[in-house]
Amino acid sequence: MIVRNEEEHLQECLDSVCDIVDEIIIVDTGSTDQTKEIASRYTSKIYDFPWTDDFAAARNYSFEQATKEFIMWLDADDYLSSVDRNKLIKLKDLLTPEKTVVMMDYYLSFDAAGKPLILSRRHRLVRRDKGYKWKGIVHEYIDVFGASIYYSDAAVSHRREGAHTERNLRIIEKWIASDGRLEGRLLLHYGSELADLKRYEEATLHLERFLEQPGSFIDDCILACIKLADCYEKLGLKDKKLEALLRSFRYDLPQSEICCAIGGCFEERGQWATATYWYLQALQTAEKSLLLMENRSFRTWLPHGRLCICYAQQGDLENAYRHNEKALGYLPQDQVLLENRRKLQQVLGKIP
CATH class of the missing domain: 1.25.40.10 (Tetratricopeptide repeat domain)
Known part of the structure; x- marks a missing residue:
């Protein structure tokens, strides 16, 4: 885990997994509250990492401290329900060396009945000896290209309390100002953050650029089409909205x-x-x-x-x-x- 000022959520997170995992590694990026004190109740493996506006760098440092066969990552405002705790225990018994990467659902919001409404799917466990690395200064992901993916029915729930759009945009624009290259997924994320801040015309330019570059992941292209359509809707360009939606059929099934x-x-x-x-x-x-x-x-x-x-x-x-x-x-x-x-x-x- 990488954490900073997470005293409100950290205990619930660690309570939900502490009796299942074999070690807990906490990397603190500059807390000024009781985060490290709370973490010390669960583990002695607490490390400081100077924050550099690079989430992948902090994640990779946390992975470097791991000593067990498999690594599982969490955020401080994540937790496992009782049902998913049991599924994780069963998954642990089923892990074998050939299962190098395990994907799990990530519940981001729930409906009135408490059922998952919005979710993503993340590479949640990886085998340590494969040396998989995180990429991306924001919206970071584990680069598992070429790995065989094992899908688990266990899920992680997230207590989503507001977006981090302005923070992410600041990090990306700082990257650009320091002559960092705006390409790949970072181009998609920049366009998306601009759209979330209602800078729709700028957003469309970057999302269009993203879709024109070769070698992008199918899911990223479809999500870019959805975001682009939303921008054109807000700009009153209804025909271009429809074109952006139909464009998604270039990449996969409807x-x-x-x-x-x-x-x-x-x-x-x-x-x-x-x-x-x-x-x-x-x-x-x-x-x-x-x-x-x-x-x-x-x-x-x-x-x-x-x-x-x-x-x-x-x-x-x-x-x-x-x-x-x-x-x-x-x-x-x-x-x-x-x-x-x-x-x-x-x-x-x-x-x-």
């Missing part, structure tokens, strides 16, 4: 999030049959293609909810009712969906 966004484009135009097609595609592709970053609403209740509207606009109230019921299966207390049910039951004579 993704549910893309299909829902395309459906929305045609819904805005009042082209209800075409919008219906794309929302149905979102449901049909839900289990066939999974991005490393996923919002499950686009695979569950959202397309059903929009299909209710689209079918109703076409006069097909039976299908409108059917999809509204499916959406309610995910969001049983949603007032809009409940009102849709009431109106459709009344028209269709389905009042209980």
